[in-house]
Amino acid sequence: MKIRFILNGETKVIDVEADRRVIDVIREDLGLTGTKEACGRGECGSCTILVDGSPKLSCLMLAAQLEGREIITIEGIKKDSDMHPIQEAFIKHGAVQCGFCTPGMVLVSFDLLKRNKKPSRDEIREAISGNLCRCTGYQKIVDAIEAAAKREL
Amino acid sequence: MKLDRKIVEIGRIIPRIDAFNKVRGLEKYASDYHSKDMIWVGVKRAGIPHARLKKIKIDKAKHLKGVIDVLTHKDVKGTNRQGVVRKDQPVLVDDKIRYAGDAVALVLAKDKKVLMHALSLIAIDYEPLPLIFDAEKAINDKKNLVHEDNPDGNVLLHGKIETGKGNKAFSECDLVVEASFEVPYQEHAYLETEAGWAILDSDGMLTITVSTQTPFRDRSEVAEALGLDIKKVRIIAPYCGGAFGGKDGITVQTLLGLAALTVPGKPVKIWLNREESFISSVKRHQARLYYKLGAKKDGKLHALDVRFFYDTGPYDHLGGVVMALGLEHSGGPYHIPNTNLKGWVVYTNNPIGGAFRAFGVPQVTFAMEQMVDMVAKRLNLSPLEIRLRNVIKKGDKIPIGTTMLSSTGITDCLNILKQHPLWKERERWKRDAPIFKKRGVGIASIMHAMGYGPVVPDYANAKIELTEDGKFRIFCGVVDMGQGNINSYMQIAANILNQDIDNIELILPDTEKTLSSGSSSASRTTYTFGNALIDASKTLKEYILNRVADLIMAKSIDEFTMVPGKIIHLPTGKSFLLKEITKFLNDSERIVTKHYRAPVSKELVSIDERLRLHGIPHLIFSFVSHLAYVEIDELTGEVEVKKYLSITDSGKIINPQILEQQIHGAIAQGLGYAIYEDFVVEDGKAKTLDFSTYIIPTAMDLPDIESINVELHESSGPFGMKGAGEINTNGPLPAVANGVADALDIRIFRSPLTGERILMALKEKKEMSN
Ligand code: FES
Ligand code: FES
Numbered sequence: 001m002k003i004r005f006i007l008n009g010e011t012k013v014i015d016v017e018a019d020r021r022v023i024d025v026i027r028e029d030l031g032l033t034g035t036k037e038a039c040g041r042g043e044c045g046s047c048t049i050l051v052d053g054s055p056k057l058s059c060l061m062l063a064a065q066l067e068g069r070e071i072i073t074i075e076g077i078k079k080d081s082d083m084h085p086i087q088e089a090f091i092k093h094g095a096v097q098c099g100f101c102t103p104g105m106v107l108v109s110f111d112l113l114k115r116n117k118k119p120s121r122d123e124i125r126e127a128i129s130g131n132l133c134r135c136t137g138y139q140k141i142v143d144a145i146e147a148a149a150k151r152e153l
Numbered sequence: 154m155k156l157d158r159k160i161v162e163i164g165r166i167i168p169r170i171d172a173f174n175k176v177r178g179l180e181k182y183a184s185d186y187h188s189k190d191m192i193w194v195g196v197k198r199a200g201i202p203h204a205r206l207k208k209i210k211i212d213k214a215k216h217l218k219g220v221i222d223v224l225t226h227k228d229v230k231g232t233n234r235q236g237v238v239r240k241d242q243p244v245l246v247d248d249k250i251r252y253a254g255d256a257v258a259l260v261l262a263k264d265k266k267v268l269m270h271a272l273s274l275i276a277i278d279y280e281p282l283p284l285i286f287d288a289e290k291a292i293n294d295k296k297n298l299v300h301e302d303n304p305d306g307n308v309l310l311h312g313k314i315e316t317g318k319g320n321k322a323f324s325e326c327d328l329v330v331e332a333s334f335e336v337p338y339q340e341h342a343y344l345e346t347e348a349g350w351a352i353l354d355s356d357g358m359l360t361i362t363v364s365t366q367t368p369f370r371d372r373s374e375v376a377e378a379l380g381l382d383i384k385k386v387r388i389i390a391p392y393c394g395g396a397f398g399g400k401d402g403i404t405v406q407t408l409l410g411l412a413a414l415t416v417p418g419k420p421v422k423i424w425l426n427r428e429e430s431f432i433s434s435v436k437r438h439q440a441r442l443y444y445k446l447g448a449k450k451d452g453k454l455h456a457l458d459v460r461f462f463y464d465t466g467p468y469d470h471l472g473g474v475v476m477a478l479g480l481e482h483s484g485g486p487y488h489i490p491n492t493n494l495k496g497w498v499v500y501t502n503n504p505i506g507g508a509f510r511a512f513g514v515p516q517v518t519f520a521m522e523q524m525v526d527m528v529a530k531r532l533n534l535s536p537l538e539i540r541l542r543n544v545i546k547k548g549d550k551i552p553i554g555t556t557m558l559s560s561t562g563i564t565d566c567l568n569i570l571k572q573h574p575l576w577k578e579r580e581r582w583k584r585d586a587p588i589f590k591k592r593g594v595g596i597a598s599i600m601h602a603m604g605y606g607p608v609v610p611d612y613a614n615a616k617i618e619l620t621e622d623g624k625f626r627i628f629c630g631v632v633d634m635g636q637g638n639i640n641s642y643m644q645i646a647a648n649i650l651n652q653d654i655d656n657i658e659l660i661l662p663d664t665e666k667t668l669s670s671g672s673s674s675a676s677r678t679t680y681t682f683g684n685a686l687i688d689a690s691k692t693l694k695e696y697i698l699n700r701v702a703d704l705i706m707a708k709s710i711d712e713f714t715m716v717p718g719k720i721i722h723l724p725t726g727k728s729f730l731l732k733e734i735t736k737f738l739n740d741s742e743r744i745v746t747k748h749y750r751a752p753v754s755k756e757l758v759s760i761d762e763r764l765r766l767h768g769i770p771h772l773i774f775s776f777v778s779h780l781a782y783v784e785i786d787e788l789t790g791e792v793e794v795k796k797y798l799s800i801t802d803s804g805k806i807i808n809p810q811i812l813e814q815q816i817h818g819a820i821a822q823g824l825g826y827a828i829y830e831d832f833v834v835e836d837g838k839a840k841t842l843d844f845s846t847y848i849i850p851t852a853m854d855l856p857d858i859e860s861i862n863v864e865l866h867e868s869s870g871p872f873g874m875k876g877a878g879e880i881n882t883n884g885p886l887p888a889v890a891n892g893v894a895d896a897l898d899i900r901i902f903r904s905p906l907t908g909e910r911i912l913m914a915l916k917e918k919k920e921m922s923n
Contacts (some may be wrong), residue, residue, distance in 0.1 A: 020431065024539050027187065031187070032178070033178070033182075033187070034177065034178015034179065035178065036184075036344070036345070036394070036428070037184075038344040038345065038346070038394075039427045039843065039844055040426055040427060041842035041844075041845075043843060043845055044344065044844055046344055048774065059538055059611070063917045073178065074177065074178035075177065075178050075179070078177070080176075081231040083176070084363055084896055087176040087177060090176045091168050091169070091172040092168055093171060094166075094168075094169070094810040094813065094814050095169070095172075095173050096169060096172035096176055096813070097341070097345070097395075097635040097636065097637065097814055097818060098175075098345070098392065098393060098395040098465035098634065098635025099171065099172065099175025099176070099180055099392065099394070100182070100343075100345045100394030100395060100396050100635075101174050101344055102172075102176055102178075102346035103176075106176060119415075121857075122427075124272050124852075125199065126852075126853060126855050128852045129852045130848060130850045131852075132342075132344065132844065132849075132851065133816075133852075134341075134344055134397070134818075134821075134822070134849060135395055135635050135818045136340050136817060136818055136821070137817035137818050137821030137850075137855055137858060138811075138821070138851075138852040138855055139817050139822060139855070139857055139858055140814065140817065140860065141519070141722045142852065142853070142857075144548070
């Protein structure tokens, strides 16, 4: 079926099977491999994308659900400069090791900071608790989000 | 973004170069390769743990529309065997099924849907064999064997070491404590499951891009197993999405190669889903351990008897080496004059036990560190005091009887702990426990060896060139699986060559471009390649300066200094741009390669040849002391770690942020192992197949970790550093167990310390006291 949606600010019209997983549409059909898959069952958060501004798991969404939506992936999070302050904070505060969880983490942080300008460390931990990271122990991710919230870059 | 990319001193934080792409989703991992004309490849797994293979029925699958081919062992032209030490694992099963994750057939299909359907159409005819599932029992089973051709039956490797008077010394002890322990498998759970991409080009070159820790070893294994000329195999190793030992060796490489050979010119891709990854991948060995520890009244440990059994599942992988490292560390960082240490690593039909960060040491540490606490309690000594009285100092003999010769900071680690507010204020914190909660504080002290041991050469070849545009390019043969070693290499070269880090480029491991430098493992990557790189960078610098000195007829190279992008002749103030100088150098001056081989222990005492081959003894060790504040819910039994302190001696620091990343990550995995992670296997079949049943810690489950470093200078290390990647994995389980014992006065002998297990132990204690 034909599906029309906005991806990172650009209108896309694609012809796909309605039941194709959104993560496959994004990664394979549209070539944006920043969105990661680590479980395919909604258990890890690696595949997070923003759908009309809210984080959603693209491994659990089907192509038909994209119709008319506005999608932002990790590649589209930057504003005018080439990096969003959250991304800069992740680099500076050492929140990235293997980096496989990073795109999802950045997107949920983006959503958190939109809703809550000054989250406490506990609130940050709660916000990212659906996103698994096997490398960092989360502390530096929390540091980075905290710094981004305070714009202490 | 304004980040300090200027000339960096060693010891300063320099943001990781790889993070710039990773954070934008631009880094291309092995699993990200994709093209319109590619072929999906999938594996038919055995699904049964032990059987004789009779027939593989592939016809239905083969005739399915969209299926390109279905392959079995008959299509493998080489040895069809892979493995690091013992080559005992088939690429595709040919005679026997030895575990449920065995690869039986390979399907090539046009898309994932067809692939899944085709896999379900393959049927296996087999004759079931009795299940071998208990490592300890299997050692004496001469009838039911996992490998009929193994000379030692089901025993892959047995090691024994005796020092001093051995067990006779127990009669000289004032106190003897005995206990047995069990630990389950731990799954690596790297977020990027096993993945790769391969293509056979028109020149007959097979190129495999794969998530691996060991590109050069993979190349040999692929060539041998598939019957190819090694020159016709190329392995490219991008950044891994995590590995932790689980990609130390073949995962999907040979299968990819086999698939690519059948469809020349077409790219093929394998990417295991989470369930298949859990079923087929290697794990930290499950183990049973029997300990007996004797001490004198003055608190001196005097005799230790250890027997342990590591379950290595059906294939060697690195099981022998893992067991040997466990044996070497089975007495902890203590001076114990009389020991009798025995370890077995045993074939079974359970999942494969293999390399996992800390490599056989967490299991013995769980036992030993609780034993030490039990002895302390009986002697009325504090856990800290007994450790301070017994930890090794430089020059002491370690429990296997060899001499500690590396920098030895364990006493410093414990002394810092002693002065730390978390130690000093522990009693008050415990008293302040809220209602229905009990609090305890546990500590642990640990040593961990670095490198491959005395026989297998622990080497690296670093190549660096001055490029045609006046920059420096490092050719790196050691994988960065997420630990940031790449960044440290760039920092090292930048420092020696006095360049901004932006003047340094790096080529990631690729068997065609970079040089063989061993695995990314054993806490050795920065140490070994770093040493080679220091040598190469210094030599290159000297070549360049010599060339300029000759050109302008200067007296000596001492008159020059290298600064970012140029060279300055100090007496005249004249400067020469590197991008100009480079034109005057021919390739053999512009490109330098240096080899480094790590020093090894020269002691031969008490260690037999087989154990030496498997890595005992080591020469260089790192040390840590850990402290955990634990709180237990009396109603649910659940443990929460409220605070965690780690004090690490891993030598001098190259980049404090990267070191801290390693410390945090290792402790997080250790706390997962301590409290949550329980990989369940029943009748040879894995039962925990996803993240809802195999629980790894989330951000809500971990405390903020405080880490302190004892920066002793290790004279053999690059800038005085030594290995740090693994050691902190060992501490959390025993520290938490000791904390639980402190809080509840019960010992838990089987990990993980789940709420259920603790409640049960409490109930037993109550019944006993009634
Ligand atoms: S891949 Fe979607 S939640 Fe894990
Ligand atoms: S950085 Fe590796 S999973 Fe988070």
